[in-house]
Amino acid sequence: MRLHDTPQSGNGYKVRLLLTRLNIPFERVLYDIDKGETRTAEFLARVNPNGRVPVLEIAPDFLLAESNAILWYLAEGTPFLADDRRRRAETLQWLFFEQYSHEPNIATPRYWITHRVLDPLREAQLPGKTEQGYAALGVLERRLEGHPFLVGDRYGIADIALYAYTHVAGEGGFDLGRFPALRRWLARVAAEPRHVVIE
Amino acid sequence: MRLHDTPQSGNGYKVRLLLTRLNIPFERVLYDIDKGETRTAEFLARVNPNGRVPVLEIAPDFLLAESNAILWYLAEGTPFLADDRRRRAETLQWLFFEQYSHEPNIATPRYWITHRVLDPLREAQLPGKTEQGYAALGVLERRLEGHPFLVGDRYGIADIALYAYTHVAGEGGFDLGRFPALRRWLARVAAEPRHVVIE
Numbered sequence: 512m513r514l515h516d517t518p519q520s521g522n523g524y525k526v527r528l529l530l531t532r533l534n535i536p537f538e539r540v541l542y543d544i545d546k547g548e549t550r551t552a553e554f555l556a557r558v559n560p561n562g563r564v565p566v567l568e569i570a571p572d573f574l575l576a577e578s579n580a581i582l583w584y585l586a587e588g589t590p591f592l593a594d595d596r597r598r599r600a601e602t603l604q605w606l607f608f609e610q611y612s613h614e615p616n617i618a619t620p621r622y623w624i625t626h627r628v629l630d631p632l633r634e635a636q637l638p639g640k641t642e643q644g645y646a647a648l649g650v651l652e653r654r655l656e657g658h659p660f661l662v663g664d665r666y667g668i669a670d671i672a673l674y675a676y677t678h679v680a681g682e683g684g685f686d687l688g689r690f691p692a693l694r695r696w697l698a699r700v701a702a703e704p705r706h707v708v709i710e
Numbered sequence: 711m712r713l714h715d716t717p718q719s720g721n722g723y724k725v726r727l728l729l730t731r732l733n734i735p736f737e738r739v740l741y742d743i744d745k746g747e748t749r750t751a752e753f754l755a756r757v758n759p760n761g762r763v764p765v766l767e768i769a770p771d772f773l774l775a776e777s778n779a780i781l782w783y784l785a786e787g788t789p790f791l792a793d794d795r796r797r798r799a800e801t802l803q804w805l806f807f808e809q810y811s812h813e814p815n816i817a818t819p820r821y822w823i824t825h826r827v828l829d830p831l832r833e834a835q836l837p838g839k840t841e842q843g844y845a846a847l848g849v850l851e852r853r854l855e856g857h858p859f860l861v862g863d864r865y866g867i868a869d870i871a872l873y874a875y876t877h878v879a880g881e882g883g884f885d886l887g888r889f890p891a892l893r894r895w896l897a898r899v900a901a902e903p904r905h906v907v908i909e
Binding site: 560561562563573575576577578579580581583584587596597599600601603604606607608610611612614615632635636639646647650653654 | 759772776795796798807
């Protein structure tokens with residue numbers, strides 16, 4: 512398999528982490544998104560018409576975009592995704608929460624800050640995003656106060672999806688000091704076998 | 711089942727449409743989000759710690775949030791979700807595209823405009839959201855130029871999820887005139903049996 516990716520992307524990291532845990536070999540193809548390398552006519556035609564990475568090239572005619580869709584595809588039938596209908600629904604609930612409430616408010620400020628692309632309009636959006644990012648972290652904290660992992664007390668793709676940008680939230684200006692259960696969960700995830708780091 | 715919802719929500723509409731097509735009776739409980747009715751201590755404790763609707767109350771101890779997770783849960787084992795692994799992955803790809811690239815750029819301007827909550831910061835964000843919203847509509851157009859529906863040439867939950875805010879995109883300032891394949895698809899979806907309207 513070939514993973515179309517960009518350095519330091521949490522969305523790409525999710526996929527690399529699961530591929531590694533599943534012992535699936537893959538080749539990583541890196542693009543510089545600041546230079547528009549995922550918006551070229553060739554990329555849009557062949558890799559992803561939505562101009563984003565990660566994209567997993569599963570076969571020459573089957574390229575799958577959207578990091579959490581890729582996690583689900585890879586995890587189906589493995590211990591990283593439950594068989595139980597309710598647990599599966601709860602997993603999807605966390606995956607959509609991640610892309611709608613967590614990623615835009617935690618990953619986006621991190622990107623603006625670390626890539627030095629803060630302009631006045633983005634500066635003006637930071638307080639609102641920070642507030643909503645802390646609210647998302649609070650939702651995680653509340654769940655993790657009574658549970659070791661996000662779904663069914665067992666490590667799975669919901670943990671992988673939420674860990675990706677939470678563990679580097681500090682780079683977006685977030686202080687995780689007020690979330691003790693969340694910090695214990697971060698350590699628990701990092702201590703799992705075959706864990707890899709973001710890069 | 712009980713659907714916790716708010717008037718004119720496209721996310722709630724997706725669930726009502728699928729429940730109706732599946733002939734599943736349900737009760738609709740409406741909240742006024744402008745008055746903060748989904749942010750009360752009671753709502754956060756009992757319905758959704760993330761303070762959002764829709765939430766489907768499947769059993770007294772099983773409340774499921776995130777519209778597209780609800781669609782998946784309800785559609786499993788029905789003609790609205792394929793059995794094939796690749797088609798299922800493509801369905802999820804569209805569902806995550808909807809929540810990440812489509813909804814924030816098309817539904818959010820519609821909400822700001824129709825609820826009359828445009829402030830200067832939101833006004834300043836409108837051009838960027840409009841540009842990204844048109845890009846998302848362009849991705850849909852490109853797929854629909856050669857296919858009657860989004861996945862496997864058959865109506866399913868990807869169509870329901872994307873139809874919800876696309877068919878009312880005009881209320882967010884979008885002109886669908888430049889997307890002929892998309893407009894034919896909107897008509898095709900609306901002509902399906904047991905179709906219901908947003909309200």
